[in-house]
Amino acid sequence: MSENIKNKTIEKEEGKKKISEKNLAVIITAGILAILLIVTAVISLVQAIAQDVWFDYFTSDLDDYIEMPDDYKNFKVNIDLAKAHDIDIDVTILNMLYEDKSETPLYGGSPVTSPITITAGDTVSIWYRGYILDEDGEKLYLDGMSNFTGNSPYALGIGSNGFVPGFELNLIGKNTGDSPKFEKITEGEINDGMVLYVSYSVPSATDASKVEKKSDVRLDLSEDLDAIYGASFKEKLMKLKIGAKADITSTLNDKSITYKDLTVSFATECEKNPIVIECYFPYDYSNNKDLRNETAYFEIYIDGVIVYDCPEFTDEYLKKKIEDKDINLTLDELNEYEGATLVEKYYAFAKKTMDDIYETSYDSLVETAIWNHFSSAVKVKKYPAAKVEEVFNTFIDDLSDQYLAYGGQAYDSTTGQYKTYDTLEAFIPAYLGLPSTTNWKTYLTEMAQSTVKERMIMYYLLREENLIPSEDKYKELLDEIHQEYLDEYIAQYLSYEGKTEDDYTEEEYAELVEDCREDILTYYTEEFYEMKVYYGIVADEFIDWPEVSTLDDRRAYPFDK
Numbered sequence: 001m002s003e004n005i006k007n008k009t010i011e012k013e014e015g016k017k018k019i020s021e022k023n024l025a026v027i028i029t030a031g032i033l034a035i036l037l038i039v040t041a042v043i044s045l046v047q048a049i050a051q052d053v054w055f056d057y058f059t060s061d062l063d064d065y066i067e068m069p070d071d072y073k074n075f076k077v078n079i080d081l082a083k084a085h086d087i088d089i090d091v092t093i094l095n096m097l098y099e100d101k102s103e104t105p106l107y108g109g110s111p112v113t114s115p116i117t118i119t120a121g122d123t124v125s126i127w128y129r130g131y132i133l134d135e136d137g138e139k140l141y142l143d144g145m146s147n148f149t150g151n152s153p154y155a156l157g158i159g160s161n162g163f164v165p166g167f168e169l170n171l172i173g174k175n176t177g178d179s180p181k182f183e184k185i186t187e188g189e190i191n192d193g194m195v196l197y198v199s200y201s202v203p204s205a206t207d208a209s210k211v212e213k214k215s216d217v218r219l220d221l222s223e224d225l226d227a228i229y230g231a232s233f234k235e236k237l238m239k240l241k242i243g244a245k246a247d248i249t250s251t252l253n254d255k256s257i258t259y260k261d262l263t264v265s266f267a268t269e270c271e272k273n274p275i276v277i278e279c280y281f282p283y284d285y286s287n288n289k290d291l292r293n294e295t296a297y298f299e300i301y302i303d304g305v306i307v308y309d310c311p312e313f314t315d316e317y318l319k320k321k322i323e324d325k326d327i328n329l330t331l332d333e334l335n336e337y338e339g340a341t342l343v344e345k346y347y348a349f350a351k352k353t354m355d356d357i358y359e360t361s362y363d364s365l366v367e368t369a370i371w372n373h374f375s376s377a378v379k380v381k382k383y384p385a386a387k388v389e390e391v392f393n394t395f396i397d398d399l400s401d402q403y404l405a406y407g408g409q410a411y412d413s414t415t416g417q418y419k420t421y422d423t424l425e426a427f428i429p430a431y432l433g434l435p436s437t438t439n440w441k442t443y444l445t446e447m448a449q450s451t452v453k454e455r456m457i458m459y460y461l462l463r464e465e466n467l468i469p470s471e472d473k474y475k476e477l478l479d480e481i482h483q484e485y486l487d488e489y490i491a492q493y494l495s496y497e498g499k500t501e502d503d504y505t506e507e508e509y510a511e512l513v514e515d516c517r518e519d520i521l522t523y524y525t526e527e528f529y530e531m532k533v534y535y536g537i538v539a540d541e542f543i544d545w546p547e548v549s550t551l552d553d554r555r556a557y558p559f560d561k
Contacts, residue, residue, distance in 0.1 A: 052384035052385055052386050052387070053386045055384035055386060055387055057455060057456065057459040058459065058463070058468075060384070062456055062459065062460045062463070064381065064382070065380065065381055065382055065383070065384060065456055066378050066379065066380055066381060066453070066456050066457065066460065067378065067379040067380075067381060068378055068457075068460060068464075069377050069378070072374075072377070072461075073542075073545045074545075075373055075377070075545070075546050075547075076546055076547045076548075076549065077366065077369035077370060077372075077373055077546045077547075077548055077549070078369070078548075078549045078550075078554070079362070079365040079366060079369050079548060079549070079550055079551075080283055080284065080289070080292055080365070080551055081283055081358070081361055081362055081365055081550050081551060082282075082283035082292075082293045082550060082551040082552050082555070083355075083358055083550075083552055084351065084354030084355060084357070084358055086351075087165060087166055087169065087280075088165060088354060089347060089350045089351060089354070090169055091161065091165050091166070091168075091169055092350060093313050093346075093350075094120055094158070094159040094168065094169055094172075095159050095160070095161050096159075096313075096321070097120045097121060097159055097310055097311055097312075097313060098120060098121055098157060098158065098159025098160055098310070099159075100310070100311050101120075101121035101159075101308040101309065101310040101311075102121075102308050102309035102310070104308075105123075105306045105307060105308050106307045106308060106309055107306075107307050108122075108304065108305045108306040108307040109304055109305075109306055110125050110153070110303050110304025111181070111303065111304055112176045112302065112303075112304050112305060115175050115176050115177035116175065116176045116305045116307065117173060117174070117175050117176075118158060118171050118172055118173065118174050118175075118176075118302075118305060119158070119172060119173075119307070119310060120158055120159050120172060120310045121157075121158060121159060121308040121309070121310025122157075122158045122305055122306060122307050122308060122310075123155055123156065123157050123158070123305070123306040123308070124155070124156050124158060124171060124302060124304070124305050124306075125153040125154065125155050125156075125302070125303040125304040125305070126153055126154055126156060126300050126301065126302055126303060127147060127148060127153050127154075127182035127300070127301040127303060128145075128146065128147060128154065128298050128299065128300050128301075129141065129145065129146035129148055129274075129298065129299045130142045130145030130146065130296055130297065130298045130299075131145075131296070131297055131298075131299075132291070132294050132295060132296055132297070133295070133297070139297075141218070142291070142296075144287070145296075145298075148182070148197065148216075148218075148268075149197055149216040149265070153182075153303040153304070156168065156171075158171060158172060159310075163279070164279050164280065164281050164282065164285070164296060165279060165280055165282055166277070166278060166279030166280055167277060167279040167298060169279075170277040170278060170279060171275075171277060171300070174275055174277075174300075174302070176302045176305060178275050178302075179270075179273050179274055179275045179300070179301055179302065180270040180273055180301070181270065181301060181302075181303065182268065182270055182301035182303065183268065183269070183270060184266040184267075184268060185242055185266060185267040185268065185269065186242060186243055186265075186266045187241070187242050187243050188241065188242050189241060189242075190221070190237070190238050190240060190241070190242060190264065190267060191221075192221050192222065192238075193221070193222075193269055194221050194267040194268065194269055195218060195219065195220050195221065195267065195268050195269075195271045196218075196219040196221065196237075196242075196264050196266075196267050197216055197217065197218055197219075197264075197265045197266055197267070197268075198217050198219055198262055198263060198264050198265060199213070199214060199215045199216065199217065199261075199262070199263050199265060200214055200217070200248075200259040200260060200261060200262035200263070201213050201214070201259075201260045201261055202214065202257065202258070202259055202260070203257075211260075216265070219237070220271075221234070221238075225237070226250070229250055229252065229257075229259070230250025230251050230252035230257055231250055231251045231252070232250050232251070233248060233250040233259075236248045236249075236250070237262075237264075240262075240264055241264070242264045242266065242267050243263075243264060243265075243266075244263070244264060245261055245262065245263040246261075246262055247259065247260050247261065247262065248262050270301065271299070274299035274300055274301055275299070275300045275301070275302065276297055276298070276299055276300070277297070277298050277300060278295065278296070278297055279296050279297075279298065280293065280294065280295055280296055281293065281294050281296055283551045292551055292555065293551035293552070293554075293555035294555050313343060314343065315341050315342040315343055318342045318343060318346055319331070319342060322334065329349065333349075334346065334349060337349045337352070362550075363543065366543060366546070366548055367539055367543060369546075369548075370539075370542055370543070370545070370546060371454065373546070374457050375450075375453065375454065375457075378453070378457055380449075380453055380456075383449055383452055383453070384452065387452045387455075388445065388448045388449055388452050389448075391447075391448040391451045391452060392444055392445055392448040395444050395447065395448065396444070399424070399427075399428050399431065400424055402431060403421075403424050403427045403428075403431075406431075407420065408420045408421045408422065408427055409421075410427055410430035410431040411430065411431075411433070412430060413433060425440075428440045428444075455531065458531075458534060458535060458538050459534070461538050461541070461542065462534055462537065462538055465538075465541055467537050467538065467541055469533075469537065474533060477533045477536065477537070478529060478530070478533050481529050481532045481533055481536070482517075482520075482521060482529065485520050485524070485529075486513070486516060486517055486520050486521075489516050489519065489520045490512070490513065490516050493512075493516060
């Protein structure tokens with residue numbers, strides 16, 4: 001029985017068709033292709049996961065990407081802003097009067113032959129030296145705030161806004177006879193009543209092998225110079241002649257110091273009786289941020305005055321300025337403000353204008369400070385690579401548009417001239433003003449990462465604070481953003497063309513508006529407008545979170561707050 005089964009099995013096997021070599025090759029190839037497709041799909045899936053292609057600001061778990069402080073509403077920010085004060089209005093008015101002074105002078109010059117009282121519009125030649133007071137009331141003379149070592153006095157128009165606020169204003173009413181002239185003594189003997197200006201070389205305080213050159217050093221002989229420069233310093237200094245050069249060796253803190261090639265450039269004898277005026281460094285003073293909103297004092301010596309005919313700020317003057325359209329204000333508008341006279345009304349108008357500017361600037365600066373805070377406080381665990389690449393490509397598209405618009409021209413900082421670049425890759429770093437050591441792709445990638453980080457923070461707050469608007473509310477806010485950009489675009493267009501709405505018929509203006517609407521709504525992507533909507537929602541919410549410190553809180557402003 002088993003033999004029969006065996007024979008039947010053999011017969012069955014022999015009866016089967018054999019697969020041809022050709023068909024076998026097709027089957028093997030198909031199998032390999034299937035495996036390759038699976039591998040490719042797996043690789044693509046892995047890459048997609050790595051790139052976070054499915055990342056969504058609304059639905060992805062943002063805690064996987066950023067680390068937000070636990071108490072993210074509790075923080076402090078500092079802004080460099082100060083409230084407007086009456087003196088700011090007076091400075092503005094003084095500048096208005098200065099602009100209307102006579103073209104030719106009435107009299108005066110340098111030197112002053114008889115006492116002259118300074119008024120608005122005059123040009124005053126002065127020597128000056130500025131200082132602030134420390135916590136103990138001691139003078140701290142300011143670097144770069146003196147022209148004593150210059151070759152000539154400084155010519156200042158009273159009302160030109162050539163100095164920090166209050167400087168010119170507080171010179172008005174001063175008389176040239178109120179102080180002695182500033183005179184440089186360039187030869188002769190040295191005496192105790194002098195102030196010397198010297199230069200010398202000394203070993204570096206940090207590296208004795210190096211020499212530091214000191215120039216225009218002020219030495220007041222009425223002070224204890226030995227305590228500063230070493231024992232016997234003053235005695236040896238007094239033996240010199242003005243204009244002479246010598247080495248002076250003294251002992252300070254048991255160390256011998258040689259002031260090599262010490263030269264007395266010049267001396268003065270008048271620094272004891274200057275005219276002193278008070279002013280302040282404005283909140284946006286750019287030369288030295290540490291001086292912003294600080295009280296300042298200046299010692300002044302008047303060398304000469306050129307007198308001009310300058311108007312007074314009266315109702316008649318103000319009315320004529322308005323009628324001549326020299327002021328962007330009408331009498332009807334001015335009369336809406338409180339005051340018995342036009343001058344009083346103008347002060348009220350100016351104060352309101354400055355307060356409005358302050359409020360607008362305050363919100364803007366606080367908003368920027370808050371974003372800077374979050375940018376620093378929030379740590380990125382990882383970036384959604386696909387979003388970074390998307391923003392990077394947007395930058396490239398924008399730069400490509402600029403490349404075509406400017407015909408490849410960009411400013412070359414090395415030559416100070418415009419240069420035409422043959423390729424987009426060469427144009428981009430020049431257009432961005434990047435140094436040759438900076439890789440522009442790395443730079444744009446970091447910018448893209450910063451943008452994505454800000455968006456993740458924005459959506460985190462939007463979601464965490466339940467600020468996501470309803471569909472109807474979103475459309476309302478989106479329409480407002482569209483209108484805001486449209487209005488700005490139309491205003492820019494009219495300004496460029498030198499026209500107003502009155503220059504068009506009703507139909508022409510409606511057509512212009514529609515053309516502008518199409519331009520502005522297609523210039524920016526819908527994602528851009530979406531971001532603007534959500535950014536506005538978040539900004540309105542977090543503007544009140546921090547404790548804000550202004551310059552009024554951090555500086556010793558000299559005037560009533």
